[in-house]
Amino acid sequence: xxxxxxxxxxxxxFVGLSSIITIVALAIxxxxxxxxxxxxxxxxxxxxxxxxxxxxxxxxxxxxxxxEMPSFDDEQVYVSSRYGIALIQxxxxxxxxxxxxxxxxxxxxxxxxxxxxxxxxxxSLEEDAVVSRITYVNHPxxxxxxxxxxxxxxxxxxxxxxxxxxxxTTGGGIRGSIITTLYLILLTLAVALPIGVxxxxxxxxxxxxxxxxxxxxxxxxxxTGVPSIIYGLLGISVFVPLTMRFxxxxxxxxxxxxxxxxxxxxxxxIRTTEESLKTVSDDHRFASLALGANKTQTTFKVVLxxxxxxxxxxTFLGIGRIIGESAALIFVLGAAIKDQVRxxxxxxxxxxxxxxxxxxxxxxxxxxxxxxxIILLIVLVLNIIIKLIASMWLKKGQV
Amino acid sequence: MKSLTRNKEIKxxxxxxxxxxxxxxxxxxxxxxxxxxxxILSLFGFxxxxxxxxxxxxxxxxxxxxxxxxxNGLGSxxxxxxxxxxxxxxxxxxxxxxxxxxxxxxxxxxxAFLSLLLSxxxxxxxxxxxxxxxPKHVAxxxxxxxxxxxxxxxIVYGLVGVGLFLPxxxxxxxxxxxxxxxxxxxxxxxIVLALMSIPTITSISxxxxxxxDESLEHASLALGATPTQTRxxxxxxxxxxxxxxxxxxxxxxxxxEATAVSLVAGNAKSGPTFGLFDITSTxxxxxxxxxxxxxxxxxxxxxxxxxxxxxxILLTNFLLNQLKNRIGHQYE
Amino acid sequence: METVFKVRDxxxxxxxxxxxxxxxxxxxxNKVTALIGPSGCGKSSFIRCLNRMNDLIDDANIEGDIQxxxxxxxxxxxxxxxxxxxxxxxxxKPNPFPMSIYDNVAFGPRQQGIKDxxxxxxxxxxxxxxxxxxxxxYDRLNTNAYKLSGGQQQRLCIARALAxxxxxxxxxxxxxxxxxIATQKIEELINDLKDDYTIxxxxxxxxxxxxxxDYTAFFYMGDLMEYDLTDKMFVSPQLKETExxxxxxxx
Numbered sequence: 001x002x003x004x005x006x007x008x009x010x011x012x013x014f015v016g017l018s019s020i021i022t023i024v025a026l027a028i029x030x031x032x033x034x035x036x037x038x039x040x041x042x043x044x045x046x047x048x049x050x051x052x053x054x055x056x057x058x059x060x061x062x063x064x065x066x067x068e069m070p071s072f073d074d075e076q077v078y079v080s081s082r083y084g085i086a087l088i089q090x091x092x093x094x095x096x097x098x099x100x101x102x103x104x105x106x107x108x109x110x111x112x113x114x115x116x117x118x119x120x121x122x123x124s125l126e127e128d129a130v131v132s133r134i135t136y137v138n139h140p141x142x143x144x145x146x147x148x149x150x151x152x153x154x155x156x157x158x159x160x161x162x163x164x165x166x167x168x169t170t171g172g173g174i175r176g177s178i179i180t181t182l183y184l185i186l187l188t189l190a191v192a193l194p195i196g197v198x199x200x201x202x203x204x205x206x207x208x209x210x211x212x213x214x215x216x217x218x219x220x221x222x223x224t225g226v227p228s229i230i231y232g233l234l235g236i237s238v239f240v241p242l243t244m245r246f247x248x249x250x251x252x253x254x255x256x257x258x259x260x261x262x263x264x265x266x267x268x269x270i271r272t273t274e275e276s277l278k279t280v281s282d283d284h285r286f287a288s289l290a291l292g293a294n295k296t297q298t299t300f301k302v303v304l305x306x307x308x309x310x311x312x313x314x315t316f317l318g319i320g321r322i323i324g325e326s327a328a329l330i331f332v333l334g335a336a337i338k339d340q341v342r343x344x345x346x347x348x349x350x351x352x353x354x355x356x357x358x359x360x361x362x363x364x365x366x367x368x369x370x371x372x373x374i375i376l377l378i379v380l381v382l383n384i385i386i387k388l389i390a391s392m393w394l395k396k397g398q399v
Numbered sequence: 400m401k402s403l404t405r406n407k408e409i410k411x412x413x414x415x416x417x418x419x420x421x422x423x424x425x426x427x428x429x430x431x432x433x434x435x436x437x438x439i440l441s442l443f444g445f446x447x448x449x450x451x452x453x454x455x456x457x458x459x460x461x462x463x464x465x466x467x468x469x470x471n472g473l474g475s476x477x478x479x480x481x482x483x484x485x486x487x488x489x490x491x492x493x494x495x496x497x498x499x500x501x502x503x504x505x506x507x508x509x510x511a512f513l514s515l516l517l518s519x520x521x522x523x524x525x526x527x528x529x530x531x532x533x534p535k536h537v538a539x540x541x542x543x544x545x546x547x548x549x550x551x552x553x554i555v556y557g558l559v560g561v562g563l564f565l566p567x568x569x570x571x572x573x574x575x576x577x578x579x580x581x582x583x584x585x586x587x588x589x590i591v592l593a594l595m596s597i598p599t600i601t602s603i604s605x606x607x608x609x610x611x612d613e614s615l616e617h618a619s620l621a622l623g624a625t626p627t628q629t630r631x632x633x634x635x636x637x638x639x640x641x642x643x644x645x646x647x648x649x650x651x652x653x654x655x656e657a658t659a660v661s662l663v664a665g666n667a668k669s670g671p672t673f674g675l676f677d678i679t680s681t682x683x684x685x686x687x688x689x690x691x692x693x694x695x696x697x698x699x700x701x702x703x704x705x706x707x708x709x710x711x712i713l714l715t716n717f718l719l720n721q722l723k724n725r726i727g728h729q730y731e
Numbered sequence: 732m733e734t735v736f737k738v739r740d741x742x743x744x745x746x747x748x749x750x751x752x753x754x755x756x757x758x759x760x761n762k763v764t765a766l767i768g769p770s771g772c773g774k775s776s777f778i779r780c781l782n783r784m785n786d787l788i789d790d791a792n793i794e795g796d797i798q799x800x801x802x803x804x805x806x807x808x809x810x811x812x813x814x815x816x817x818x819x820x821x822x823x824k825p826n827p828f829p830m831s832i833y834d835n836v837a838f839g840p841r842q843q844g845i846k847d848x849x850x851x852x853x854x855x856x857x858x859x860x861x862x863x864x865x866x867x868x869y870d871r872l873n874t875n876a877y878k879l880s881g882g883q884q885q886r887l888c889i890a891r892a893l894a895x896x897x898x899x900x901x902x903x904x905x906x907x908x909x910x911x912i913a914t915q916k917i918e919e920l921i922n923d924l925k926d927d928y929t930i931x932x933x934x935x936x937x938x939x940x941x942x943x944x945d946y947t948a949f950f951y952m953g954d955l956m957e958y959d960l961t962d963k964m965f966v967s968p969q970l971k972e973t974e975x976x977x978x979x980x981x982x
Contacts, residue, residue: 005625022548023541025548028559028563032559203444206440226709227657228655229708234450234454237702294429326554331690358558365558372558375554375555376551379551617826618888620787620815621822622842622891624842
């Protein structure tokens with residue numbers, strides 16, 4: 001008997017261990033992504049461009065005011081109250097010395113400059129930008145290698161008049177990928193929801209139970225077993241040429257990506273919708289028909305509204321899938337990160353952005369983790385929403 | 400027996416001869432608008448069902464091209480050496496057509512089954528714990544953990560794989576005296592895929608275990624078996640069909656997983672690779688490899704690899720399902 | 732006459748509901764004791780106390796005492812597993828395991844550590860013979876148990892219980908899911924078994940109780956109304972309620 005007890009205990013230890021492993025795995029994944037990515041999370045991250053850009057600009061109006069400057073603890077910060085700007089001696093990602101903007105007053109003349117490119121748009125120097133050079137009229141320029149202190153001294157020199165400012169934004173923002181992801185969600189749902197819901201209505205409400213419908217259903221079901229990379233191949237062989245034919249697109253584009261994602265979502269939407277249609281009691285259908293309504297009215301006015309929670313669930317599941325999808329989009333949309341997003345051009349979603357950075361040399365783990373953190377948080381929220389819908393739906397059914 | 404309908408005693412309206420034909424299903428006919436709606440809806444149904452056909456058709460036609468066309472003067476790819484060879488490309492890229500994916504097939508299957516070796520016990524035991532052992536709150540907590548693991552996108556698994564597992568495996572290999580490609584390779588891929596498979600196996604197994612007839616478990620306990628013995632010898636046994644299905648699903652997903660694998664596999668150009676610390680590549684990782692800058696035959700050949708991938712997945716699914724049915728009917 | 736079970740002031744609660752009220756009665760060795768009474772009277776709950784299968788119900792609570800072979804079985808430290816080896820159970824709906832006939836019967840002994848094939852073979856054959864099933868299945872012991880008919884499956888479950896060589900066999904309405912012929916076979920079986928085993932059987936069939944049991948306990952709404960030799964109770968019941976139930980006026 002004791003032999004049995006010992007055996008049982010050993011077995012149970014393994015059982016407990018397995019469960020612990022799953023908890024640990026989840027903790028490790030969230031933990032890693034959080035610790036690696038949290039530092040970069042900021043409002044800037046979401047609004048900035050990804051690619052670093054160089055600018056040359058001239059000051060539009062030199063107001064001759066003196067600015068109140070805050071005090072800085074850091075010794076490496078140098079202040080110009082004449083221009084309302086503070087510069088700091090810093091390092092870029094590669095380790096080289098650079099001069100960065102530590103602080104800029106909102107009325108500083110550096111906030112209203114004219115970009116010297118053809119657009120002549122208004123442009124502003126912002127915190128964290130790297131100042132490469134300030135050129136002066138009839139005076140030597142301030143260069144990076146002379147250091148921040150020198151540059152500030154030059155700025156404060158009352159005899160000097162600024163000619164041009166050359167600076168660079170640091171990039172590393174994910175605005176482009178966020179916009180791409182939002183576009184994809186909208187376009188994909190716009191395509192997949194109608195087709196999916198209407199197909200589900202057909203299969204569950206209208207179609208007769210013949211061999212043909214069984215075959216059709218099977219065809220839809222087999223889509224779930226197809227790996228997403230294959231959908232990527234479908235996307236470039238069908239949807240990209242299709243969109244190139246009917247739109248001004250000249251290659252990969254967001255619409256083709258949305259169509260591809262739509263096919264990926266289709267089986268889930270159909271299955272979830274069908275399930276929720278099935279939960280609508282036949283009594284409702286009978287009651288409606290008995291009142292003289294025809295099948296269409298019954299289906300769309302009585303049955304469908306009751307199946308709405310299920311459709312909502314399918315929608316949120318779909319959003320989660322879209323945000324997480326990578327392989328298919330890598331093929332259809334490519335992996336080139338864009339700051340200006342156009343529907344008829346390639347771009348990257350958040351997930352593909354990560355892949356693009358991870359396949360660079362060197363891989364940008366910090367930024368990838370930040371994006372991953374954002375993705376995980378969104379997925380978490382979606383999961384909670386889906387659970388809420390499910391529990392509210394159950395409560396409703398108990399009335 | 401004579402027909403009773405001709406009984407002249409029956410009063411009331413005269414009923415005509417009964418049609419002795421087949422019974423017809425009584426169904427109200429659809430109104431005109433309903434019929435139109437039905438046709439429109441059926442269109443959507445057909446569209447949905449047609450995508451799988453499109454996938455098979457377009458990928459097969461495009462994937463066959465390298466074998467039967469001249470590839471812009473480069474010559475066609477030999478089909479037999481494609482499926483049997485051990486080196487991805489013999490010769491300069493964009494010029495040579497000596498592609499072979501044979502070793503990739505072996506790698507892909509090898510890695511998928513290895514990862515199942517890891518994920519199956521963990522998944523099934525966790526499912527058993529949730530279904531039969533854990534108190535309600537713990538069970539719900541674990542279920543949520545599993546759901547969360549299931550909803551993590553594969554790119555995040557790949558990221559954690561690169562950031563965490565690669566360095567760990569690298570040091571581990573070094574301490575054992577092995578050299579490894581910075582940690583990339585078979586072991587890394589197997590671990591990442593195993594992690595991704597655990598939620599699938601756990602959730603499907605849990606449902607199967609929970610649906611085992613309680614009476615069987617009671618019978619076992621009434622015979623003096625311990626609860627643990629009952630769980631393993633009876634509950635798991637009765638649920639084995641569902642558990643097997645979960646494993647088949649997990650393997651299918653492992654075979655087709657692309658982004659996570661491509662980040663940790665190491666991109667070996669030849670093979671097959673069996674060493675845990677050696678770099679490797681799979682059908683999917685090869686399809687993704689270098690996608691950012693490629694064109695021509697190097698691009699088209701990925702379709703061919705895609706065909707191979709689909710065939711491998713279909714065959715594996717088929718064979719495993721046959722196996723499952725055979726095991727289910729063991730006592731016939 | 733030896734007593735196998737002594738039950739004293741047994742109270743059973745499911746949550747706040749009292750299912751058994753101060754039950755006291757003996758179970759005699761090598762006799763068939765039948766428990767009768769209308770649905771919900773507590774007879775099944777009572778029988779489940781005897782092998783502590785009520786432990787499996789979350790909110791079941793027991794007070795009082797049950798002694799098995801002069802040892803109290805209700806303590807928290809009592810080895811329930813070994814109790815169940817000596818007190819076997821057959822359920823209302825036949826529930827063979829999804830295994831072969833052989834493996835079903837050999838299951839109990841195997842869990843106890845018996846591995847020797849010859850020992851198991853003998854045990855299986857012996858148990859199947861005792862359950863009057865051997866002749867029907869001897870040539871297909873390795874086939875799936877689910878292929879047997881309902882009556883055969885129930886006899887298989889009895890064989891399975893017998894393989895543990897228990898002192899007592901508890902039967903919870905073992906024939907209510909079976910046809911009359913299968914029922915008859917099992918009743919004959921019970922008659923043969925009582926020479927070697929003590930049997931407690933819950934039955935909703937008065938005639939069954941009258942046919943096969945030596946002692947009968949009549950339960951009603953959680954109370955033990957009457958307990959007596961079967962012959963006596965069915966001929967001259969003490970209580971009016973007993974008489975009413977036996978004669979079919981209610982239940």
